[in-house]
Amino acid sequence: MITIRKANDRGHANHGWLDSYHTFSFADYYDPTFMGFRDLRVINEDWVAAKQGFGKHPHRDMEIITYVLDGALEHRDSMGNSAVMRPGDVQRMTAGTGVTHSESNHSDRDPVHLLQIWILPDTKNLEPGYEQKAYLESEKRGKLRLIASYDGRDGSVTVHQDLNLYATILGNGEQVNLAVNGDRHVWVQVARGSIVLNGQRLNQGDAAAVSQEDVLDLTGEEDAEVLLFDLA
Structure with a gap:
């Protein structure tokens, strides 16, 4: 949903x-x-x-x-x-x-x-x-870069909560995918540009609350910067 x-x-x-x-x-x-x-x-x-x-x-x-x-x-x-x-x-x-x-x-x-x-x-x-x-732009361009997590893995900052926070930068047609465990929930925040999220268009400032989805597909339309909060 x-x-x-x-x-x-x-x-x-x-x-x-x-x-x-x-x-x-x-x-x-x-x-x-x-x-x-x-x-x-x-x-x-x-x-x-x-x-x-x-x-x-x-x-x-x-x-x-x-x-x-x-x-x-x-x-x-x-x-x-x-x-x-x-x-x-x-x-x-x-x-x-x-x-x-x-x-x-x-x-x-x-x-x-x-x-x-x-x-x-x-x-x-x-x-x-x-x-x-x-974090360099090249670390986020066309890929999901973990920037905050509970255990500080992969060079992310450490937060005291069960959270994985990803950042991505997507040009027109560039795509990333996030597999979502069944008991997890994701908030998608478009910081700039526009994307298509599982077939739905989101513009700058738009967001999406995601539950009970197995995979999130994000495709850039205008040059986009997006944060994804993977939460318990």
Whole structure:
């Protein structure tokens, strides 16, 4: 079964410096039918204006993954980490017992475009942690690249949840397949471009909730970048 979540049906907030679309209920956007998917709680697609950003703020008991699509995002946190993320970078922050952090556009000219993802951890009150890795476009082009997993295998960042997160970049006609175990569920998020998923077209910002499917076939139409969350 595949249920499509259209981009235009997402929550939307434009604060001037921040233009944000919420796949699931977040902040002032509330939809009881879209509170999350399995242990996936938040997917926000954000555009942050030049030299603007999120000031220092706290989190706890959440796995936070940041995926930059365009531009440069500057990160600072109470664990002493400081980094500038660019396209291809993936960051995981375990909020655990509590962290504060800030995120801002590193550029004084161009916006930064990113996905911020929250995943419920399998254990509360974890020790806060941080990890960031870079993945080349060639690792994702026409193939599924594991970028986050419970055991950190194949060079992925480690998350404290039964999750396999894949990224792929597909040109027109390029195809990838994901075999799905019978008791697993998949959320497909189109970050840019368009694809055909098991015969159904998805455009930028569209998503699909997948259950009870043996195989997912993804074919690129316009140059597409897609995230696939394989969840228990």
